[in-house]
Amino acid sequence: MSKFQLTTDFKNAPYWWDAAPLTEVAGGALAPSYDVAVVGSGYTGLRAALTLARAGRSVAVFDKERPGYGASRRNAGFLGRTLKKSYIDLKAAKGAAFAAAIYRDLMTAYESTLAFIEEEGIDCHAVRCGRLIAATSAAHYALLDRELSGMKADLGLPYAMLPRERLREEMASDLYDGGAVIPDLGSLHPGLYHRGLMERALAAGVAIFGNCEVMAIEQIGQQGDRFRVTTAAGPTRAQDVIVATNGYTPKSLPWHARRLIPFVGYMAATEPLTPTLLQKQLPHRRTVIDSNLDIDFFRPAPDSPRLLFGGATANGLEDPVAIASLLHGRLRRALPDLADVKLSHVWTGQCAGTFDMMPHIGCHDGVWYGMGYNFAGVPMGSFFGLKIAQKILGLTDGVTAFERDAFPTLPLYRGNPWFLPLAMRWFAWQDSKLAKSTSLPVIPSGAGRRAA
Structure with missing residues (x-):
């Protein structure tokens, strides 16, 4: 039996x-007011x-925290048109027209992100490497084929069964x-992408205040500086406010916190491997996810001969050695x-799901938001960051299919996802039930399954 070990460093x-450390x-002295105040320094x-x-x-x-401390410099760096x-x-559930509009926007999000990176010259190893979705059972394979064939028939999206x-x-x-195999999906180095975004924002004159918590957002008027924003550096005012905190949304933003299900994701990196060994594991250097509701995922590092991988979402572990042991297994x-x-x-x-498993963008009580990415951050x-900015600027380009539905919550929920362990067990049961089935299953409404 292999012995689990950590490197000396x-x-x-x-x-x-x-x-991307x-x-x-330091954003300098806090000004009395800004046109726009943004809470959260991630991609959005x-x-x-x-x-x-x-x-x-x-x-x-x-x-x-320091800019980049959150999910934008922690995620797996997968690029796709995924829900x-x-x-x-x-x-x-919603009809062909709605589903097509959502998935067209997913494709636009994917393509526009790659185009933005190229236009800005952000060196973050962005490539169209393709993705392998590994089926965890014969029934999962059949369901995957049905899902992808439907997307190809309706939307023209390519795939090949293996x-x-x-x-x-x-x-x-x-x-x-x-x-x-989904041949056109991609990956990048999320830390370098975030650093490139931050450098360009600073160059454009954005004041970025790290280690500066926002404690309150209060509407004080209908014209001019409509909001008072109370921060650790003092109060300021803004005409518009954007909340872009996703899995790190605090309870001090109760409307948003009630609609998000924060959970912890786990990742690891191997020591450097020989090029031959790494090439054998993923010959085409694609990203990989499995077909389970609670996925395991793998990818080659873009800048060293290592394998990066993750899984065991919302497992509840906090000790790094225990997490490492679980992931190594x-x-x-x-x-x-x-x-x-x-x-x-x-x-x-910290990641964030939603009760309808959909990302949401919109404006509540005058405050703009984009969040609930469900692994598609x-x-x-x-x-969503681009679309919110376009909305504030009054541009028609800001319209997106993701703003059509209300942002749901549950009665009595206040942002504490006590039910996550039960939900993960239910996901595991669903996967096991599907794996044992002998006929092509009907997907339970709302269960969802990652496809592309």
């Missing part, structure tokens, strides 16, 4: 911080701030019952060639 910190950012907040500043607005961004709620489920006997063309694993189960490799980094990050966070 092991870090309980994101791998991405090696190339966090820095202190910075993309909105950059767009607004370049349009001539004065913008201040506030973050409780936790599947296309065929959405189509059945039966079990051909899976090793894509991944050195015998764990899965085949899978599907997932790694050697899927990729047995790596059973004896050591782990160099382990880290966690890189392209959707960037896209």
Whole structure:
């Protein structure tokens, strides 16, 4: 049996911080007022701030931690047109026109993020590497084929099914019952992408205040400086306010916190591997997710010969060694060639789901928001930041299909997801039930399944 080990230079910190370390950012003296105040310095907040500043607005961004401390420099760096709620489920629940509009916006979010990175010259290893979705059972494989064939028929989105006997063309694993290759999806280095966004926002004149918590947002009028924003650096005023805190939304923003389900995601990085060993694991250097509701995922590091991977979402563990042990077990189960490799980094990050498994963008009591990304934060966070800025600027381009539905919550819920352990067990039960089925299943309404 392999012995789990950590490297001598092991870090309980994101791998991405090696190339994009966090820095202190002081926005200077707090001005009496700004055109726009942004709460949260992730992709959503910075993309909105950059767009607004370049349009001539004065913008201040506030973050409780150092900018980049949250999910924007912790996530896996997957780029896709992905929803936790599947296309065929959405189509059945909301109709073909609504589902098509949502997935067109998902494609726009993906393509526009790649185009923005290229136009801005942000060096963050953004590539169209393709994605493998590994089926965890024959029934999962059949459901995956049905989902993707429906998307291809209605939306023209490409895919290719890979039966079990051909899976090793894509991944050195015998764990899965085949899978599907989505050839046009991508990946990037999330830390370098965030750093590039922040550098451009600062160059455009955005004032970024790190270690500066926003304690309150109060509406004080209908014209001019409509809001008073109370921060750790003192009070200021703003004509418009954007809340872009996603999984780090505080209870001091109760309307938003009641609509988000924060949960912890786990990731790890291996020690450097030989090029031959790494090439064997993922011959085409694609990103990989499995077909479960609670996914495991894998990808090559974009800037070193390591494998990055994650899973065990919302497991409840906090000790880094215990997290590393759990993740290493997932790694050697899927990729047995790596059973004896050591782990160099382990880290966690706060994500956010929603009760309808959909991202949401809109305006409540005059305050703009974009959040609830359900594992799609890189392209959707960037896209929502752009759309919010366009809305504030009065541009018709700000319209998106994601603003059509109300942002739901549950009675008595106040932002404390006490039910997460039960939900994860239910997801596991659903996956097990599906795996044991002998006929093509009907997707439960609202269950959703990641497809692309």
